[in-house]
Structure formats: C-alpha cells, structure tokens
Amino acid sequence: MANNPTNDSAVSMTKWQLNGQEVENHAGMTIMEAAKEHGIEIPCFCYHPGLSIAGNCRICMVESNRSHKPVISCSERIAEGLEIETDSEVAVDARNSVMEFQLINHPLDCPVCDKSGECVLQDHSYAHGPDRSRFVEDKNIRHTKELGPDISIWGNRCIVCTRCVRFCDEISGTSELCIVERGDRSVVDVFPEIPIDNQLAGNTVDICPVGALISHDFKYEARVWNMDRIDSVCGGCSRGCNIEVETLDGFVKRLIPRENLDVNDWWMCDEGRYGWRHLYADDRITQATRDGAEQTDSAATDALEELLSESGPVAFLIDPFLTCEELHLVQGLAASRPGSKVGGWLPADGTAASFPSGFQISAAKYPNRSGAEQVFGDQVFGDDAKQLQKSLLSNGFDTVIAFCGGHQSTGPGDSWTQALANTATRIVFSVMNGPWLEGASLVLPATAPIEKEGTWINEDGRLQRTRSCWNPGTDPFAVELVRLQALQHALGLRGRSLSAAGVFRELAAANTAFSGHNHSDLGSPGLLLSERPAAVASDGGTE
Amino acid sequence: MANTLSFSSETMKQYEWLLTRYPTRRAVLLPTLRLAESEFGELGVPEMRFVADLMEIPPAFVFGVVTFYTHYRRAGTGKYNIQVCSTLSCALRGSEDVVSRITERLGIGPGETTPCGQFSLSKVECLGSCDTAPMLQCNDDYHEDLTLEDVDQLIEQLRAEADGGQNG
Numbered sequence A: 001m002a003n004n005p006t007n008d009s010a011v012s013m014t015k016w017q018l019n020g021q022e023v024e025n026h027a028g029m030t031i032m033e034a035a036k037e038h039g040i041e042i043p044c045f046c047y048h049p050g051l052s053i054a055g056n057c058r059i060c061m062v063e064s065n066r067s068h069k070p071v072i073s074c075s076e077r078i079a080e081g082l083e084i085e086t087d088s089e090v091a092v093d094a095r096n097s098v099m100e101f102q103l104i105n106h107p108l109d110c111p112v113c114d115k116s117g118e119c120v121l122q123d124h125s126y127a128h129g130p131d132r133s134r135f136v137e138d139k140n141i142r143h144t145k146e147l148g149p150d151i152s153i154w155g156n157r158c159i160v161c162t163r164c165v166r167f168c169d170e171i172s173g174t175s176e177l178c179i180v181e182r183g184d185r186s187v188v189d190v191f192p193e194i195p196i197d198n199q200l201a202g203n204t205v206d207i208c209p210v211g212a213l214i215s216h217d218f219k220y221e222a223r224v225w226n227m228d229r230i231d232s233v234c235g236g237c238s239r240g241c242n243i244e245v246e247t248l249d250g251f252v253k254r255l256i257p258r259e260n261l262d263v264n265d266w267w268m269c270d271e272g273r274y275g276w277r278h279l280y281a282d283d284r285i286t287q288a289t290r291d292g293a294e295q296t297d298s299a300a301t302d303a304l305e306e307l308l309s310e311s312g313p314v315a316f317l318i319d320p321f322l323t324c325e326e327l328h329l330v331q332g333l334a335a336s337r338p339g340s341k342v343g344g345w346l347p348a349d350g351t352a353a354s355f356p357s358g359f360q361i362s363a364a365k366y367p368n369r370s371g372a373e374q375v376f377g378d379q380v381f382g383d384d385a386k387q388l389q390k391s392l393l394s395n396g397f398d399t400v401i402a403f404c405g406g407h408q409s410t411g412p413g414d415s416w417t418q419a420l421a422n423t424a425t426r427i428v429f430s431v432m433n434g435p436w437l438e439g440a441s442l443v444l445p446a447t448a449p450i451e452k453e454g455t456w457i458n459e460d461g462r463l464q465r466t467r468s469c470w471n472p473g474t475d476p477f478a479v480e481l482v483r484l485q486a487l488q489h490a491l492g493l494r495g496r497s498l499s500a501a502g503v504f505r506e507l508a509a510a511n512t513a514f515s516g517h518n519h520s521d522l523g524s525p526g527l528l529l530s531e532r533p534a535a536v537a538s539d540g541g542t543e
Numbered sequence B: 001m002a003n004t005l006s007f008s009s010e011t012m013k014q015y016e017w018l019l020t021r022y023p024t025r026r027a028v029l030l031p032t033l034r035l036a037e038s039e040f041g042e043l044g045v046p047e048m049r050f051v052a053d054l055m056e057i058p059p060a061f062v063f064g065v066v067t068f069y070t071h072y073r074r075a076g077t078g079k080y081n082i083q084v085c086s087t088l089s090c091a092l093r094g095s096e097d098v099v100s101r102i103t104e105r106l107g108i109g110p111g112e113t114t115p116c117g118q119f120s121l122s123k124v125e126c127l128g129s130c131d132t133a134p135m136l137q138c139n140d141d142y143h144e145d146l147t148l149e150d151v152d153q154l155i156e157q158l159r160a161e162a163d164g165g166q167n168g
Ligand code: SF4
Pocket: A153, A157, A158, A159, A160, A161, A162, A163, A164, A165, A188, A207, A208, A209, A210, A212, A213
C-alpha cells in the first residue's frame, strides 16, 4: 500500500559515505532511511514513515560535508559524494541542544504518564538529554482537555511534532486537528465543537511520540513495561489488520496496530481497537453446561464424545470466525460421519469505509470467510447453508454441532436459531450467551477471535497467522482446537493432539489450496494463498 | 452549526478577485480573514466557521492560522486592542516598563481585557518598527518612541474617547 522506494529494484544506486564508510543505497532515499539500512538509527520525533515529512523537530540533525550547519536527516536525501557523520561532535552537540530545548517546558511527569516506557522523548532524553536543567524560569502551562470521545490532550507534554495533525490530514482525511497559538504556547487542539471522532482516530495516540495524546480507554490501565505482547491479527473484519495484543496478568489491556505494508500499513480502525471488552462481559460463556448443569472441562469433553459416538450423520453449522485449523478439524469429523452436512452462517454486513491513504475497513465483520470457503467450497455460506437450514427445519438430522463465534447479540440469527431448535441433540460452541443456546443439550465455551491460535485468510486471499492472547495453561475453558482434537482422539480418528502449526501441516497435506504453506514461513506479513512460501524461504522467513 | 453569516456582495466580489490572485486556495486564507474581520468586526467561532465553509478548507486549519497570528482581531478583544512589542529592540529600550505602566493604569495584565470591555492588553513579537523602539500598536495605529508619560497620555486620551463616544 504505502510506496516504499526501497522495494523498487529498478532505481539506480547512490554511493555516499556514512561515518567514514563508503556505502550504497537506492538513489533518492533520505539520509535517515538509508542509514537505517546500514544499522544506524538516527533519532526522530516528527518523522513517521507513513506521513509526509515535516522536518520540524530537528532531533535528527547530522553533520554533512555539504553544509556549514548540521542538516536534518529525515528530509535531506543522499547524493553521490555526500559525507555524513551521525556521531561526530557537531552531530551529538546538535542533538543535545535540541533535547535541551525540547525539555525546557516539558513537565517530565513520566511517573504518571501513560506513554512512559514507550516514549520517544523519554528514550532520547536518556540517550541525549542533559541530566539537569539550565532553565530557571517558570515552565509554561498548556491546556489539558478532551479532544473527542476517546482522546484527550495533555498539552504540557506536547512537543508540537504535528504527527497527529498530519495523520488526520493525510491518512483519515478528516482534518480535525490543528496547532493553535505559536511559540511556546503552541499546542494541539480541535475547532470548537468539532471533536476528533473519525474511525481511525485512535492511531493518533499510537504515533504521538510523547504522552500528549491519551486514550481514554487505556488511561492509567497499565504500565507498558509490565504488559505481555503477542503478534496477532484483528478479527473485526475481513481486512485482518496486523495487531499486537497487550495483556496484563492475562487480561487484555490494549490493542495496537503492527506494521504490514500489504494490509494495514501502520494503522487499525477504532472499531477493531476497542472491540475487545466483550471478552470480559457478563454474558460471555465461560463454563460448559449440559442440559443446563455446569460441567468440568473433562466432563464436557466426555459428554461430547458420548453424544457423538452414537450419532449418525451430523449437521455442522460453522461460522466465519473459525481458523483454518479449526475448520480442518471440523472437516475431519464430518468425513467420519457419512451423510453429514456442513453449512455456515454469516453475521449481517456492517459498513465498509475507505480512506485517502488507501486504508480500508471491510463491511464483512468477520475474519475468515475465505478460509472456510477454501476448506468447504465456495457454497458453504451459500447453497450449502440454505440446504442445511432446510433439512434441519424438516428434522433431517438428530444431531447438530454449531459454532457461534463473534460477539454480536444477534448471533446466527432467528432462522438458524429456529433450525437448531428443531434438532434433538444440539451441541453449541458459543462465545456469548444468546437465544441460539436455548434448550441446547451441550453448551461449550468458544474462543473469541483474538484468543485463537491459527490462520485466517483475509478478503485479498492473504493467509495470516494469528496468535492467542492468553495462556492456555491458565484459561478457564478448553479451546476448540484442543477440544475438537480430544474428540477426534476419543472417536479413534487421530492419535496424538497437535499444536495449531501441526494441524495446519495436516491441512496443507490434505488440501491443495494450502499445500506448500506452513506456519513458520508465513512470517509476520503473511502470504497470498497463491504465493508459495518458497519465494521467501531463501531469506530466512523464520519465526 | 447553522451559519447565518454572509459576505456582502461587495466583499464577495473582493473575495472572488482574491481567488484569482493566488496559486492555491489556502494561500487566499490570510486576506480572506482580513475581509471577514472588517465585515464582521472580529474573528470568533462563527466567523472562522463561515470562512472555512466559504473556502472549503477544514475549520481546524482556519483556527490554527487565526490563533497563530496576533494580527487578527479575535472575539472578545476590547474596543482598544493595545499590543506592546516585546521583541529585542523594544525589550532593550524598556518595553517591560511600558507593559507594567499599562497594567498599573488599566488593572489588567497581558492577555487580559478590562471588565468594561474597553481595553485589551497583549505582548506581541516584533512589529517592524524597531528603529522607534519601544513601541505599541493600538488597533491600527502605531505609537512609537514611547516614554511612560506618553503611555499615560495615550490611556487618558483613549479613556476620554471611550467615555465621549456612544454609550456601549
Ligand atoms: S499531540 Fe503528540 S503527535 Fe500531536 S503534535 Fe503534540 S506531540 Fe506531536
């Protein structure tokens, strides 16, 4: 999506000198980007790879043989014969002066600042800042106020880098933010009564290099160094934005985007970002029940085995939240019960949106329709589903296993709820409580999208790996991946249980669409299903 | 927010002429704000919103520009807007004393307006009259080579003008 000059092999090369070494980079790169390719990180505040270059913070100054004064490396480009020093006395002096300047009015209230621990100013202050202040005057005061329903500004911390302003101008295209006043009074603000309230607004908090923009959702929730992080994929819609899920003591505290230039650049939408509270909602199903009576995990698996071992053909109702691995296990079960049928339900479409930067939100509010269609064929949510519903309604099956993922209060909808109610033995995996569970023989807790371990295929056909945000050792209920394998084992369909990667290997061996792929080669950007991993295997592609 | 403001047809003509004089629309913002200021008397929220809508540029951008400059008359400014230059030449020649004297006489500090709404005081950056430092600008007029007596006199004069003028 984002244009990345380094990926264009047609551009010519430029020879230049970096810290006394002759180096080569693609022509037209900035000094900062080029130096990074040689392992030299030049500090920056206002520069962000996804935004236009503003060149206002000056922290990135380096010494150049082409200028009497230090130059800013985020905007100066490399050229033949250019000689750059990033750590000479001139460069270090320039950086230290900028740091001293930045800290004149900065409150340094790190102990109560949410950004502390991931603050660019804090890092640079540690590396380049003076250990005491020569500033004896009073620090100035700037406003602390809500800019919108989810975001506030702590004006005293703002270093006026304009990243957030540029984000709203260039990425969301909504232009709610501006810098008001000037000099040491300048600070971010919104026009009176026009709050920042766009679908991508949360990203401004991520890219604020300091703790000036604060997310109401995360305020005072956790110190960032105490949290565990896991690379995951958002299940909020069929884009499958790459995200990091951050947890404290096993509880989700925050979702933030993870760079993937093929899917979401550096961004995610607010619906996905704040869409995890249902995990801890009162109507979350956390306990297995049989005919209304609570069951332990192992009793629930035994019950599952008991209900299935005597069954004839089984109706399987799948959902578009299941991973490819879970779907593969369902397929194995269906194949073992001749006469079984598989169909799927889809949540109602939401609204799609696209933004000036190319970022998109899909109307399909689920992650893996494409995966299910690869495993069960492209009619699994179409004709197959219609037929399945028809035969359930005419008492065509004694047993049904339904998967009701997602957090929609409507679940699979009225007609499916009715069809399920028509079947004598009803086994339902469900994330939330709802009418579709009424009268079920066996209710089993299911995993929500960010709790799943496995792969999804997004609407572009990109196979991406998502990792579970909780530790299965401490979770209160068995995940589908575990329970379905336990069931297969009990029914004599498999030997030992496997990890998600192991199940994927089985899938790849069984299904040509997946053949050649495996978890470790997917790397962090994922792969189009049509691209075989051999293409990346040469440069490592390890996980 | 429904906006009831509009430019007179005369001002509209000037605006349209301005559009032909600048390479980009945003570049026309500064003179358009001047037009709005003289048409509406001040630049408050409705006025800024009007200009933004007229020019089809984000209101926040207009807000940023208006507040960046001290040269625009913002809503709530007193009838007499006293801006004392505080940049180098003026500072060396005693601008701080000028400010203190005004504060003494009017009972307001920089950034404040008298309760009667007659006077506003602010410190501003160089007004381009360094050779006659210290100096201040009151509405559109420069007062240069100031002594503290000049300041007293100016305030007396403005007070008299204010009292003598229409009530209000
Ligand atoms: S609020 Fe943050 S991102 Fe925005 S200008 Fe200030 S420091 Fe930069």
